[in-house]
Amino acid sequence: MGEHRGGSGARGISKGPILVVVAVVLIVAGFFGWKALGNRIDDQGQQAAGTCVEGNRTLDITVDPSIAPQVEQLAKRFTDTSPVIRDHCITTAINAVPSPLIANALAAGAEWDSAALGPRPNLWIPTSSFELAPLSGKAVINGEPRSIANSPVVLAVTPETATSLESANAGWQSLSDTTLALPVGSPQTVMATQAIAAAVAGAGSGPVTIEQAQSSQVTSALSALASQFQSLPAPPATTADALAALTSGVPATVTAVPAIEQSIAQSANADMTAFSPSGATPLADYPAVIVAGGGIDETAARAAAQFSEFMRDTEQSQIFVDAGFRVEGKSVPDLGALEPAQITSTLTPASAETATALNAVVANPVSVRSATILLDTSTSMSANLSAAGAAIESQLVRSPDASDVAVHAFPGSDAAAAERVIVPGAPLNADQRTKLTAAMSSLSAEGKSSKYPALAAAYKDAATGYDANRTNSVLLVTSAATDESTMTRAELLSAIASATDPARPVRVDILVIGSSGDAATLQDVSDRTGGTLIRVNPDDSAAMSAAVAELLS
DSSP states (O other): OOOOOOTTSOOOOOSHHHHHHHHHHHHHHHHHHHHHHHHHHHHHHHHHHHTTTTOEEEEEEEEOTTTHHHHHHHHHHHHHTOOEETTEEEEEEEEEOOHHHHHHHHHHOOOOOHHHHOSOOSEEEOSOGGGGGGGTTSSOEEEEEEESOBEEEEEEEOHHHHHHHHHTTOBTTOOTTSOBOOOTTOHHHHHHHHHHHHHHHTOTTOOOOHHHHTSHHHHHHHHHHHHHHHTSSSOOSSHHHHHHHHTSOOSSSOSBEEEEHHHHHHHTOTTOEEEOOBSOBOEEOOEEEEEOSTTOOHHHHHHHHHHHHHHHSTTTTHHHHHTTOBOTTSOOOOOTTSOOOOOSOBOOOOOHHHHHHHHHHHHSOOOOEEEEEEEEOSGGGTTTHHHHHHHHHHHHHHSOTTOEEEEEEESOSSTTOSOEEEEEEEEOOHHHHHHHHHHHHTOOOOSOOOHHHHHHHHHHHHHHTOOTTSEEEEEEEEESSOOOSSOOHHHHHHHHHHHOOTTSOOEEEEEEESSOSOOHHHHHHHHHHTOOEEEEOTTOHHHHHHHHHHHTO
16 A cells, blocks of 8 residues: 655655746846946946047138138037047137148148148138149048038129120130139139130030140130230239229229139129139039148047038038028028029039149240240250250140241251251141141251351341231250350350340240350340240259240240
């Protein structure tokens, strides 16, 4: 029979369920404890960030004065948000400096001149992307600059001039009837110059290429406009000066000024309005450039990027629209009495090389001239004749079609001849250009140097064939070697004096290749005729090309 437990015996309790319950309680307690610890750590981190454990940091912002007031207001708003970046409390400092000064300093890469420019910027807002070309490849731009606002470059004109230009449906390529303000170094001049070049070359919205920039058509158009501006009794030195002169009532001054539409509207000058030439329109697009190098670290770069985005915020960017700027995605601003320009296409900025070539023409326009190029082909030029020919050919490509150019050389073809005519003078049409190109590529060096008699003969020919409608000149390109003819210094100077007629001026410009030798006699000839003498090193082809360009401009 089975046995039964007695009624007084205690029944045993299983330990398994108790252990499970204890384990669950411990796990739950651990979970909530860990979560609480994590939250406390997060709170401590946020508190540490909020108290800027790494200290304060100033975001240095340099901005072109034309948009500085609006950027300064936004910088104050940004600072009021108490931004914290990488445990730094960020504040902002605005420095208004004209764009070209900052662009030149960044491109130069030299020690920063804080006294003249303020602190090296973490964020730079120039007038336009056209000013960034010289910085390409210099590792001073972090990321891709984006516009914060824009305004088209148009022509500030009087109402009467506007009516005339509108009737003619004038484009950037057809402004010859205006006296166009082209102050060297102005961002507006740079943009207008590229717009003119694009229209003349048929480049559409660009960018203008170096070949187009150096073409005779573009060079002629820009030279004519620049020469007309520079011939004024007092050509304005800046765009601001030109705008003031436009409505000053002075008779001999500019009649059209490339200017930013917003600035014309803000002037509220009833005697001034705007005209937008047909063709691609250059934009003052105010890119926000995060500057690299110069000790700028990740904190500064992030702060610059965050402020840039702050300015582009829909609510914040309204400040630009209210001031007359345009902002992508917003309606065209109210410009008061000024009707906003209708933009059909915008101009793409050219490369640094192209911009430099165009700016050089504006600074030193190529005049329409009657020129005799007198080239030394003696043995003393053996090592440099090819480079000299290339420099001359390069400049002739840029020379206006209306110029008349001849090429003579020495020594002469025989003992009795002081010089020889390689290409007779004629206007620079296609046929003449072909002849000159062929002549430059077929030169050879031989014989003795007879620069004195050759120069005397060339000068007499030029004086006899004087053209009152052109600048008349003789360009002597020679080595530094001593003249080997029988003509003396006194005889040369006497021959020049005898052929000189103050009423029919012919200047003698001289390029001496080499640093040795005595150029005193040639310097005297140049000085007495109102010309210029330049010496270059034989191995410096760039300096040779620059000298020829200057002497034939």
